[in-house]
Every structure is written in C-alpha cells, then in structure tokens.
Amino acid sequence: MSALLSLRGVTKRFGGLVAVNAMDFDVAEHQVLGLIGPNGSGKSTTLNLISGAFPVSSGSISLRGQPITQLPAQDITRRGIARTFQLVRLLPSMTVLDNVKAGAVFGHRRRWGREAETIAEAMLEKTGLSGRGHMMVGQLTYIDTKRVELARVLAGEPRVVLLDEWLAGLNPTELQEGIRLIRSLRDDGRTIILVEHVMDAIRSLCDRCVVMAAGTKIAEGTPTEVLSDATVIRAYLGDDDA
Amino acid sequence: MSRLSARDWRNLVLVAMALGVTACLPWTAGAYMLSIGVTIAMYTVLATSWSLFSGPTHYISLATAAFFGVGTYVTGIGIQYLPYWTLLPIAGIIGAVMAALVGLATLRLSGVYFVIFTLGLAEFVRQIITWGQNISGTKGIYVLTSIGETHIYWQLLGLAALVWLLGWLIGRSRLGFALRIIGDDEAVARHSGIDTARAKILLFMVPGAVAAITGAILAPRYVYIEPSLAFSPMLSFQVVIMALLGGTGRLWGPLVGVIPFTFLWEAISVSFPNQTTLLLGVCFLVIVYLLPKGFVGLIDAAKKRMGAEGYA
Numbered sequence: 001m002s003a004l005l006s007l008r009g010v011t012k013r014f015g016g017l018v019a020v021n022a023m024d025f026d027v028a029e030h031q032v033l034g035l036i037g038p039n040g041s042g043k044s045t046t047l048n049l050i051s052g053a054f055p056v057s058s059g060s061i062s063l064r065g066q067p068i069t070q071l072p073a074q075d076i077t078r079r080g081i082a083r084t085f086q087l088v089r090l091l092p093s094m095t096v097l098d099n100v101k102a103g104a105v106f107g108h109r110r111r112w113g114r115e116a117e118t119i120a121e122a123m124l125e126k127t128g129l130s131g132r133g134h135m136m137v138g139q140l141t142y143i144d145t146k147r148v149e150l151a152r153v154l155a156g157e158p159r160v161v162l163l164d165e166w167l168a169g170l171n172p173t174e175l176q177e178g179i180r181l182i183r184s185l186r187d188d189g190r191t192i193i194l195v196e197h198v199m200d201a202i203r204s205l206c207d208r209c210v211v212m213a214a215g216t217k218i219a220e221g222t223p224t225e226v227l228s229d230a231t232v233i234r235a236y237l238g239d240d241d242a
Numbered sequence: 243m244s245r246l247s248a249r250d251w252r253n254l255v256l257v258a259m260a261l262g263v264t265a266c267l268p269w270t271a272g273a274y275m276l277s278i279g280v281t282i283a284m285y286t287v288l289a290t291s292w293s294l295f296s297g298p299t300h301y302i303s304l305a306t307a308a309f310f311g312v313g314t315y316v317t318g319i320g321i322q323y324l325p326y327w328t329l330l331p332i333a334g335i336i337g338a339v340m341a342a343l344v345g346l347a348t349l350r351l352s353g354v355y356f357v358i359f360t361l362g363l364a365e366f367v368r369q370i371i372t373w374g375q376n377i378s379g380t381k382g383i384y385v386l387t388s389i390g391e392t393h394i395y396w397q398l399l400g401l402a403a404l405v406w407l408l409g410w411l412i413g414r415s416r417l418g419f420a421l422r423i424i425g426d427d428e429a430v431a432r433h434s435g436i437d438t439a440r441a442k443i444l445l446f447m448v449p450g451a452v453a454a455i456t457g458a459i460l461a462p463r464y465v466y467i468e469p470s471l472a473f474s475p476m477l478s479f480q481v482v483i484m485a486l487l488g489g490t491g492r493l494w495g496p497l498v499g500v501i502p503f504t505f506l507w508e509a510i511s512v513s514f515p516n517q518t519t520l521l522l523g524v525c526f527l528v529i530v531y532l533l534p535k536g537f538v539g540l541i542d543a544a545k546k547r548m549g550a551e552g553y554a
Binding site: 051052053072073074077078082083085089090091092093094098101102103105106107108110112152156 | 419426429432
C-alpha cells in the first residue's frame with residue numbers, strides 16, 4: 001500500500017528543547033494510525049507540524065509524494081489535511097451550521113452557497129447533530145462541541161483527518177458514542193491520525209500505532225504488537241496495563 | 243452569490259428612498275443644517291468603512307487620519323494640474339495602496355501592534371509632509387475651487403451609498419464570511435483553509451481607499467489645508483468612537499452612532515472649546531463600559547427581550 005502521508009526525519013526544536021526528534025512514519029490511504037505515548041512525548045507537536053501550526057526545524061513531510069513541509073496551515077488544509085484541536089476551538093459568534101460551513105467553504109473541497117450548506121447539514125447528521133444547526137455553539141454540551149469541530153473538519157472533505165485527543169474528557173457513555181463515531185469514519189474509508197490516551201479506542205480503531213517517548217519514536221506496529229512491546233510498557237503503559 | 247430575497251429587495255428600496263430624501267437636504271435646510279449634514283455624511287462614510295474591516299476582525303485601526311489626510315493633499319496638490327473628478331479615484335487608489343502596504347507590514351502581527359502602528363502612521367505621514375513643506379518654504383495649500391457645500395454633501399451621500407453597497411456585497415461573500423471567522427479565532431480560520439493575511443489586507447484596503455476619497459472630497463471645504471488639519475489624530479479617534487457607539491455588528495450601526503455623536507460634538511465644541519479632548523476621552527470610556535456593543539447591541543437585546551424575530 002503506497003503512503004498518502006509521509007514523515008521523514010521530522011524534527012522540532014524549541015530553543016534547546018528537542019520536542020520531536022527525527023520522526024519517520026507513513027500513513028496509507030484509508031488507514032487509521034494511532035499516535036500514542038506519555039504526556040509530553042511530542043504527539044500533539046507532531047500533529048502541529050503536520051498541520052502547519054508550527055514550522056518544522058528539519059526533515060520533510062509529504063502528501064501523495066508532494067512536499068508540504070514549509071507550507072502555511074491554510075495551504076496544508078486546502079491540500080487535504082484537516083485537524084481538530086486538543087482544546088476544542090469553535091467560532092463563538094456563529095451558529096453550529098456556520099461553524100461547520102467554515103470547513104465546507106474554505107477546506108479541501110471548496111463550496112459556496114446552498115452547496116456548502118448541504119454539505120454542512122450532511123456532516124451535522126453524520127456527527128449526530130441533526131436539527132441543531134440553528135443553535136449557538138455556547139448552548140452545546142461538551143461532547144457536542146467536539147462533534148461540531150469534527151463536523152467542520154469533515155465538511156472540507158479532507159484526505160487526512162488529524163484528531164488530537166478527540167475522546168479526552170468524555171464520560172463513559174459519551175466515550176462509547178465517540179468511539180462509534182470515529183469507527184464510522186474509518187468504515188467510510190477516511191484516513192485518520194489519532195492522538196489518543198484511551199487504550200480501548202486505540203485497540204478498537206487503529207490499524208497501526210506509532211509510539212513516542214521524549215520526542216522520539218520508540219515502537220511501531222499493530223496495536224496488539226506495540227501494546228505488548230516491552231519498551232512501550234516501560235516507557236508508557238506500566239506493567240499492569242499490558 | 244445567492245439570489246436576493248424579498249427582504250433584501252425591501253431593504254434596498256428603503257435605503258434608496260432614504261438616500262433620495264436626504265439628498266433633498268440642500269433645498270430644504272439652511273446653511274448651518276447643511277454643514278451639519280456634510281459632517282454627518284462624512285463621518286457616516288468613514289465610520290461605516292472603518293467598521294467593514296475593524297468590526298469583524300476586531301483589529302482597531304487608528305489610521306483613518308493618515309488616509310484622509312493623504313486624500314486632502316491629493317486634491318490640494320492635484321487640483322492645479324488635473325480636473326477635480328479625476329482626483330477622487332486617484333486618491334482612492336493611493337489610499338488603497340497605502341493600506342495594502344500597512345497591512346503587509348502589520349496584519350501578520352497581533353492586534354496591539356496593529357493599533358500602535360496605525361496611530362503612528364498618521365503622525366509619520368504628517369511629519370513627512372511638514373518636512374517637505376519646510377524644505378519648499380510653504381506652510382499650507384490653498385484649495386480654491388467652485389465646488390460648494392451642496393456638491394460636497396451629494397458626493398459624500400453617493401460615496402456612502404457605495405460603501406453600504408460594498409459592505410452588503412462583502413457581507414454576502416466568501417471574504418465577509420472569512421473575516422467573521424478570523425474575528426472569532428484566527429487559528430481556526432487558518433486551519434479551516436483561509437489565507438488570513440490576504441483576507442485582512444484585501445478588506446483593509448477598503449477603509450483606506452474610502453477615507454482617502456473622503457479627504458479628497460472634503461479638501462475644497464477647508465479651502466486651506468495644512469498637515470495639522472489634514473492629519474489630525476482626533477479624526478481617527480472620533481471615527482472609532484462613532485462606530486463603536488452605533489455598533490459594528492450591522493451595516494447601519496455606525497450611522498446610528500454618527501448622528502447623535504455629531505450633535506453632541508457640536509454642543510461640546512461650542513460650550514467647552516478647551517476641554518474637547520478630555521470630553522472625547524470621557525465619551526470613549528462611557529461607550530466602552532456602558533455600551534460595549536453600541537446602540538445595535540441595545541436594539542438587539544430589546545428585540546430579544548420582546549421575542550422578536552432576527553433581522554438584517
């Protein structure tokens with residue numbers, strides 16, 4: 001399977017701190033890749049580098065073989081990589097529908113007018129927000145704000161979806177709903193990179209996992225392989241969790 | 243762009259009728275009221291175009307005086323060589339180019355740097371022109387034309403109509419939607435695929451061009467222009483105060499601030515000629531603390547309380 005997204009030697013330095021060190025991995029089309037590791041291991045920084053939030057210090061990132069390493073965030077989004085944020089970021093002065101429309105109008109596949117609204121409404125339905133398009137985002141529950149953010153990402157019809165701890169902070173019932181929603185995206189053939197701490201989600205959703213510790217890749221493989229890897233257990237999971 | 247609804251047509255007809263009625267002012271009012279009419283029209287144009295950019299993006303521009311002053315000098319200098327009517331588009335182009343250059347230099351930075359830069363810009367241009375006049379030995383420029391108060395008033399009304407039309411079109415466009423998103427969260431805007439710097443620069447050119455054209459139209463009214471008059475920082479602050487007093491959330495919001503503030507300012511200027519700056523500051527504080535969303539916010543809140551439907 002050929003790589004849709006590739007990282008080669010990607011490094012990010014903040015002054016003397018090396019937050020991400022020579023990261024290499026590929027993501028194939030329709031694959032769900034889990035990016036896991038303890039807090040501060042550089043997972044979210046890696047997503048920020050892929051999405052163009054931070055410039056890469058060295059190394060290269062390519063999408064379908066085309067380099068995107070030094071592109072600004074908006075160009076990366078237009079080329080088909082869209083993301084959610086670790087702390088949900090919505091547009092507070094707008095309705096739920098307009099929040100989602102932002103993705104449809106300016107994302108990878110750009111639409112306008114009724115066409116954009118149709119896509120936005122379809123994504124609201126997809127994420128379980130049917131009938132709430134008229135609401136202001138401040139009126140929503142926590143999981144629904146996450147759904148809106150995800151719907152905005154999907155509305156641009158990206159090639160790669162980056163989910164930064166999308167399941168964090170959900171109660172057990174919401175967590176199961178969230179996992180079902182992401183599974184439905186996988187079933188639709190979406191390519192997803194998932195930064196996550198919830199091991200149930202990793203096991204049930206990911207085709208492959210990359211494990212990071214202190215900014216470096218320490219393991220890569222299927223969830224079963226990496227979660228039984230001795231290095232991973234020592235660095236991250238603890239002996240009992242494996 | 244979507245088709246016009248019945249409400250759009252109704253609003254367009256109402257605005258056209260209102261403009262038609264106000265255009266009759268020179269025939270129905272005396273010289274003093276016409277002078278007030280010119281002032282209201284001038285500030286309506288400036289405050290409305292200001293709020294087209296600063297309203298959605300929340301970037302507070304204090305550069306109005308810089309563009310306005312350049313416009314007055316375009317007429318002041320150009321009237322000796324070119325017909326008056328050709329000077330207005332020239333002023334607009336110069337204002338737009340200046341705004342684009344300022345935007346390129348500052349709009350990638352955070353809002354605070356932008357505010358300080360725009361405040362400094364008017365002073366910078368004023369100092370350059372003062373320096374140029376000192377070199378040439380002149381103190382100011384006489385703008386002697388046959389253009390009277392009535393024609394100035396009609397030109398400003400026409401410009402106001404253009405600004406409203408432009409604002410209405412922008413509000414229905416991708417650019418308008420992009421600016422609302424930028425105003426809410428610039429990082430989200432970028433990650434949604436919006437070239438935020440380009441969008442901001444494009445829209446910042448509108449108040450730049452409009453303020454320069456307004457200055458060019460107003461120059462004959464002053465007869466004699468000099469840097470301290472043309473680039474008065476007071477103008478920039480007044481425009482901000484009027485726009486905020488009315489409210490930037492609606493296209494007609496600034497007009498609702500301009501009318502009462504113009505009369506208030508007249509009263510202050512007559513009764514307290516030595517305390518105008520102090521009272522301007524007090525007005526600003528009162529608006530920020532008591533009317534953060536301007537009269538538009540009050541009207542919206544009242545409508546909400548009454549359970550009325552939303553309106554454009």
